[in-house]
Amino acid sequence: MTDASTLPNSLRSGPATQANSLRQQPDSRGHFGPFGGRYVAETLMPLILDLERHYRAARADPAFKAEFDELLKNYVGRPSPLWLAQRLTEHLGGAKIYLKREDLNHTGAHKINNCIGQILLAKRMGKTKIIAETGAGQHGVATATVAALFGLPCTIFMGAVDVARQQPNVFRMKLLGAEVVAVESGAKTLKDAMNEALRHWVANVHDTFYIIGTVAGPHPYPQLVRDFQSVIGDEAREQILEAEGRLPDMLIAPVGGGSNAIGLFHPFLDDMDVEIVGVEAAGEGLDGKHAASLAGGKPGILHGNKTYLLQDADGQITEAHSISAGLDYPGIGPEHSWLHDIGRVRYEPVTDEEALASFQKLTKLEGIIPALESAHAIAAAERIAPTLGKDKIIIVNCSGRGDKDIFTVAEALGVAL
Amino acid sequence: MTRFATAFAKPHRALVAFITGGDGDTAANLDALVAGGADVIELGMPFTDPMADGPAIQAANLRSLAKGTTTADIFAIAAAFRQRHPDTPLVLMGYANPMTIRGGDWFAAECGRAGVDGVICVDLPAEEDGELGPALRAAGVDLIRLATPTTDTARLPAVLDGAGGFLYYVSVAGITGQQQAAQASIDEAVARLKAATDLPVAVGFGVRTAEQAAQIARVADGVVVGSAFVDIIARHGDAAAPHVEAFTRTLADAIHSAKEIAA
Numbered sequence: 001m002t003d004a005s006t007l008p009n010s011l012r013s014g015p016a017t018q019a020n021s022l023r024q025q026p027d028s029r030g031h032f033g034p035f036g037g038r039y040v041a042e043t044l045m046p047l048i049l050d051l052e053r054h055y056r057a058a059r060a061d062p063a064f065k066a067e068f069d070e071l072l073k074n075y076v077g078r079p080s081p082l083w084l085a086q087r088l089t090e091h092l093g094g095a096k097i098y099l100k101r102e103d104l105n106h107t108g109a110h111k112i113n114n115c116i117g118q119i120l121l122a123k124r125m126g127k128t129k130i131i132a133e134t135g136a137g138q139h140g141v142a143t144a145t146v147a148a149l150f151g152l153p154c155t156i157f158m159g160a161v162d163v164a165r166q167q168p169n170v171f172r173m174k175l176l177g178a179e180v181v182a183v184e185s186g187a188k189t190l191k192d193a194m195n196e197a198l199r200h201w202v203a204n205v206h207d208t209f210y211i212i213g214t215v216a217g218p219h220p221y222p223q224l225v226r227d228f229q230s231v232i233g234d235e236a237r238e239q240i241l242e243a244e245g246r247l248p249d250m251l252i253a254p255v256g257g258g259s260n261a262i263g264l265f266h267p268f269l270d271d272m273d274v275e276i277v278g279v280e281a282a283g284e285g286l287d288g289k290h291a292a293s294l295a296g297g298k299p300g301i302l303h304g305n306k307t308y309l310l311q312d313a314d315g316q317i318t319e320a321h322s323i324s325a326g327l328d329y330p331g332i333g334p335e336h337s338w339l340h341d342i343g344r345v346r347y348e349p350v351t352d353e354e355a356l357a358s359f360q361k362l363t364k365l366e367g368i369i370p371a372l373e374s375a376h377a378i379a380a381a382e383r384i385a386p387t388l389g390k391d392k393i394i395i396v397n398c399s400g401r402g403d404k405d406i407f408t409v410a411e412a413l414g415v416a417l
Numbered sequence: 418m419t420r421f422a423t424a425f426a427k428p429h430r431a432l433v434a435f436i437t438g439g440d441g442d443t444a445a446n447l448d449a450l451v452a453g454g455a456d457v458i459e460l461g462m463p464f465t466d467p468m469a470d471g472p473a474i475q476a477a478n479l480r481s482l483a484k485g486t487t488t489a490d491i492f493a494i495a496a497a498f499r500q501r502h503p504d505t506p507l508v509l510m511g512y513a514n515p516m517t518i519r520g521g522d523w524f525a526a527e528c529g530r531a532g533v534d535g536v537i538c539v540d541l542p543a544e545e546d547g548e549l550g551p552a553l554r555a556a557g558v559d560l561i562r563l564a565t566p567t568t569d570t571a572r573l574p575a576v577l578d579g580a581g582g583f584l585y586y587v588s589v590a591g592i593t594g595q596q597q598a599a600q601a602s603i604d605e606a607v608a609r610l611k612a613a614t615d616l617p618v619a620v621g622f623g624v625r626t627a628e629q630a631a632q633i634a635r636v637a638d639g640v641v642v643g644s645a646f647v648d649i650i651a652r653h654g655d656a657a658a659p660h661v662e663a664f665t666r667t668l669a670d671a672i673h674s675a676k677e678i679a680a
Contacts (some may be wrong), residue, residue, distance in 0.1 A: 043565040203591035315518030
C-alpha cells in the first residue's frame with residue numbers, strides 16, 4: 001500500500017485545519033451555514049447538550065477510537081473493497097468507474113458503521129436501552145444487531161405501511177431480539193416512525209439512547225453520524241491512491257438523509273479538483289410524487305434541524321415518494337443543504353424508472369445486486385460517465401446490497417415470486 | 418396591564434385551556450371556554466408532525482388539516498375571537514416550521530394584528546430563540562417558554578431569558594395527554610421555578626380531572642388542560658360546544674376555589 005507520508009500534501013487527507021476548509025462545520029451551535037441547529041422540545045434539550053459533551057470527550061479519547069476501529073475491522077469486516085467495475089466501464093465507454101463496496105459490510109449496508117459508533121457512545125453515557133427509527137428496515141436491522149452484540153434491549157419504531165412491505169427485515173429485527181413497534185400515525189412511514197421515536201425518547205430520556213440512522217436530527221447527530229461514516233471516504237481515498245496513484249475526478253453517492261453520501265464526500269471536500277455529485281430520488285418525476293428535498297423543497301424546520309424540506313406554503317410537511325424506501329423521506333441532512341447552497345456538491349435527480357434499470361444493469365454486468373438506493377447513484381454514473389474521457393475516474397458509493405429489494409423490484413417488473 | 422397580567426392578578430388561580438384550531442367548530446368552542454370560566458386560552462396551530470403530542474392532540478391536528486385549515490384560517494379565528502372577547506388572553510401554540518416558514522417578522526406582525534398575546538413554540542428551545550423571539554418581543558407579543566423536569570437549576574436562567582407572559586411547567590417528561598406527575602414533584606418544581614422568576618407559573622401535561630386541577634392550583638398560578646378538551650371535541654364533533662362549556666365550568670370551579678398553600 002502506498003505510504004501516505006510519501007505523498008504530496010495535496011493528496012493527503014489530513015486534519016481539516018486550513019483557514020478556508022469546508023470540513024470544519026458545524027459551528028459550536030451545530031449550524032452548517034444557516035442549516036442544522038437544535039430545534040427540540042425543552043425536555044430533550046439538556047440531554048442533547050449532555051450527548052454533545054460526551055461526544056466531544058469521546059472524539060478526543062484514543063481508547064474510544066481504538067474500540068470503534070477494532071469493531072469496524074473484525075465485526076463489520078472493514079475496510080470494504082474498492083472495486084473497479086470493468087464491464088460497466090467498458091459498456092459505458094467513458095470514465096473509469098470504481099464501486100465502494102459498502103454492500104459487503106456486515107448487515108449489508110453502510111448503516112452499521114454509524115450504529116457501532118453510537119452504541120459505544122450509549123455505553124459511555126451509561127444508557128441501558130436503545131431505540132431507533134427505520135424506514136426500509138436497514139437501519140433497524142443494523143441497530144438491532146449492535147444492541148444484540150452489546151446485550152442491550154432495543155425498540156425499533158417503524159411505520160405500519162413499511163412493516164407490511166418489509167416483512168423480512170421485521171423478522172430479522174425480531175430474531176435479533178428487538179421489539180418492533182408498528183407506528184400507526186400520519187402516513188405510517190419513515191417520517192412518522194421518527195416522530196414516534198422522538199415521543200418515546202422524550203418520555204424515557206433518563207435511561208434511553210436514540211440511535212438516529214442518518215445525518216439529520218438535532219445537533220450533534222448530523223456531526224457525529226458524519227464522523228462515524230467518514231470511514232467510507234477515508235478508506236476510498238487511500239484505496240484510490242493505491243490503485244491509481246491519484247485522487248478521483250468525481251464522487252457519486254445516493255442521498256436520502258445522506259449519511260452514506262456525506263461519509264464518502266467529507267474527506268474530499270477540500271480537494272476542489274474532485275467533483276462531487278449527490279443523487280436525490282426523483283420518484284415518479286419532479287412534477288409528480290418524489291423525495292428530492294433540494295430540487296423540489298425549501299428550507300424549514302423538522303425533526304430537530306433546519307434543512308431543505310418537502311412542504312407547502314404554510315410549512316406543512318408533504319409526503320415523499322421513492323421506490324427506494326431508504327430514500328423515502330421529505331428532508332435531507334443539514335450539511336447537504338449547506339453544500340448545495342454553497343455549490344460544493346451538485347445534486348442531481350434520478351427517477352424510480354432509471355434506478356430500476358440501473359439495478360438490473362449492474363446486476364447483469366458486474367454480478368452485484370445493489371440496493372435500490374445505490375442503484376440511483378449507478379444511474380447517475382451511467383448518465384455522466386460517457387460524457388467524460390477514458391482517463392477520468394469516478395468513485396460510486398455502492399451503499400448497500402439489494403437482497404432486501406428483490407420483492408419491490410419483482411413487483412415493479414410485474415414478476416410474481 | 419397586559420391581558421396576561423390581568424388574568425393572573427385575579428383573586429383566584431387561572432384555568433388555561435387548550436384546543437386545536439380548525440378541529441370542530443372552533444369559534445363556538447372558544448366561546449364555550451370563555452363562558453365556562455377559562456382565564457387564558459391556548460389555540461393550537463395544526464401541524465403535520467406534532468412530535469411532542471400524544472395520540473389525542475395528534476389526531477386533532479390531522480382532523481384539522483384534513484379539513485383544509487391554513488395558517489390564514491388560524492389568524493382569522495384569532496382575530497374574530499379578539500373582537501368577541503376583548504379581555505381574555507389568547508396564546509397561539511404550535512411548532513416551529515409553520516411559525517417561521519414566512520419569517521419570524523411576518524409571524525409576529527400577524528400575531529399583533531390578530532390580537533394574539535403570546536406564542537408557545539414547542540420545538541424552539543432558548544438556544545434557537547433567534548428564529549422568533551426578537552421579532553415577537555419587538556411586536557409586543559410574549560414568547561412563553563416551557564420548563565420541564567429535565568430543566569435543571571443551571572439551565573433555568575437561559576430558559577427564563579427572553580421569556581414572557583407566564584412560564585409553562587411541563588410536569589412530566591413526555592408527550593401531551595399521557596400520565597400525570599406525582600403532586601409532590603409538582604410542588605417541589607413550582608417552588609423552585611417561583612424562586613427564580615416573577616412570571617406566573619402554569620402547570621400542564623396529563624391534567625384531565627377537576628380533582629387533579631384543584632391539587633395543582635394549590636401551588637401553581639395556573640393549570641393547563643388540553644387533551645381532555647380535545648377528546649370532548651373528538652367525541653362530539655361540531656356539536657361539542659355545550660359539552661366543552663360544562664367541562665370548563667367543572668375545572669374552573671375547582672381551580673378558582675383552590676386555597677393557596679405555601680409551596
